[in-house]
Amino acid sequence: MAARARHILLSERRRTMALLRSTELGRDKLREMPSLKPEELADVDLDSPDALQEINERALREMIDGVLEHVPHIEASMIETVTVETDTTTASTRSFPDGSHLIMISDAMMTLVDLLGALTSAWSKSKGRTRLTSTVRRATQARQSTQLAESDPLILGGAAALRYYIVHQRLWASSAKVSTHVDGRTAMNDTERGLGAWALFYILAHELGHVALEHTRQPKDAETQRHNELAADDFAYPVCTRLFGGGKKAANITGIVATIAHCAIAISTNPMFVRTPETHPAFTVRLDRIAATYPTPMRTVVASYWGLIEMVSRGLDVATPLPEHYWTAMLERPEFDTRHHRANYFTLIRGMDMITGYTPQRAWRYIEGMTDPDAPDDVREEMAETDLSAIARALEHLAREDEEAAVDALGLRQPAAVLDRNLPLSYHALVEALLDSEALGGRQRKQGLGPRSAAFCLAHLVAPLITNSEDRQHDS
Secondary structure (H helix, E strand, C coil): CHHHHHHHHHHHHHHHHHHHHCCHHHHHHHHCCCCCCHHHCCCCCCCCCCHHHHHHHHHHHHHHHHHHCCCCCCCHHHEEEEEECCCCCCEEEEECCCCCEEEEEEHHHHHHHHHHHHHHHHHHHHCCCCCCCCHHHHHHHHHCHHHHHCCCHHHHHHHHHHHHHHHHHHHHCCCCCCCCCCCHHHHHHCCCCCHHHHHHHHHHHHHHHHHHCCHHHCCCCHHHHHHHHHHHHHHHHHHHHHHCCCHHHHHHHHHHHHHHHHHHHHHHCHHHEEECCCCCCCHHHHHHHHHHHCHHHHHHHHHHCHHHHHHHHHHHCCCCCCCHHHHHHHHHCCCCCCCCCCHHHHHHHHHHHHHHHCCHHHHHHHHHHCCCCCCCHHHHHHHCCCCHHHHHHHHHHHHCCCHHHHHHHHCCCCHHHHHCCCCCEEHHHHHHHHHCCCCCCCHHHCCCHHHHHHHHHHHHHHHHHCCCHHHHHHHC
C-alpha cells in the first residue's frame, strides 16, 4: 500500500513537470535549476523530466538503508521513501493497514538541510574549527554571541540567506538556496563539508522513530503530538551515534547534525504556516532536552557552532524585516553563491521581506503605486485587472481587524479554507487564495508579479487575524 501511495505521488510530480513545461514562467524556472554532473550519474537519463526525482530517490534510499542497519527490528522491505513537492518544508511518515510505511521528504527540506549544513561548515571554517582552539575561548565567545553577532558579516549574511529561502518559499512555493554547493559524494565522505546530508540522516532516523514507536497509529491531538516528537528525538540520537561510528566523536557529530536538523524543523513549521497542521515542541525545548541527555556533545555544539543558532534566530524572526546591511553581507561575502539569480531578483525578495512590516495604510500606498504612470508598463498592465476599490475596502476592514469583512470585500472563492481556524493553512496557500480572489483578477492573472506581490502584502495583514489560539500559544 505504501508502494501504491508512492506511485500516486510520483504521478503527481510528473503532472507538475508537464505543467511547468507548458508555461513560459515554468520553463524559465526549469532552466534556472542547478546543472547535474553527468560523470557521477552515468546511468541516469539527464534529459528525462524524472531525472532529478530519480537522483533524490536514490539518495533517500541509500540514507534510509544506512539508518536501518542500526534499527534491525524494522523491516527495510516495508519502508518506502519518496521526495514530494509541497508549498512548505516537510518530513512526515504515513503507515498503512498492511504494515508498510511511507516516509515523505519534501524537495524543500532537502534544500534547506543542505543550506544549513553549508552555513554551518562556512561558520566552522571561518572560526578555524579545523585547528585546535581553546574550548574556554569558544565558550566565552558563545556567551558573548549576541554582541559579537552584530558585527559578524557571516552571521548577518547567513540570516539573510535563510530569510531569502523563507520568503521565496512563501511567495513561489519553490526553494531558493544561497550558499556554496556540496555534492552528494563529498557529503558522504567529508563530515565537515557534508553536514547537511548528515543532518538528513538524523531527520530520517527521527521519522523511523515514529514508525518503531508506532506513533503513526496514535491520536493526533496536540499533547500526544508533542510527546511523540520528543520520543522520536530520543530514538534518533543514539541511532545516529551508532551510524556515525559510535563513541565520543560520533556523539559530537550527532550533536551538530541534530542541531542542524532541529533548525530545519523550526524553519519548516511556524515561518511557513499561518496555521500549522500539527503542533511540535518549541525549538529550544527540543534542544534543551537533548542537551540534558547528552550534555558533553551539546556543550561542544553550543561552544563551537553558536553562529548557526544566531543565523537561524535572526532569519526566523519573520515578524521583522531584515535590515539592509544583512542583505549586503549576503551579496558581498564569498561564502554565499548568489549567481543563481540576478541582483535585481534579490532586491525583489528583499522588497517582499520589507512588506512584512507594512500597516494597512502603507500597504494601500504600495498596491496603488503599482498602477501609477511611473510604474513599469508590465506591472501596470497586470494590475489593470485588479479591483482597487475592493482592495481599499478590504484594507479598511483589516485596519479594524475585521478579517471576515475583509475576505468578503476581496471576494475569495473559498473563504472557509482561509477563515476556518481548525484547518491548516500555509502562507503560500493564503497568498494563492488571495491571488485567486475577484479583487485581484482571479486565476487568469496568477503569474503576474504585480498581483502576486499585492496578494503577498495582503497575506501578511490577514495572517495574524486568522491564526488559531493553539498556534498563537505555540508562537509565544
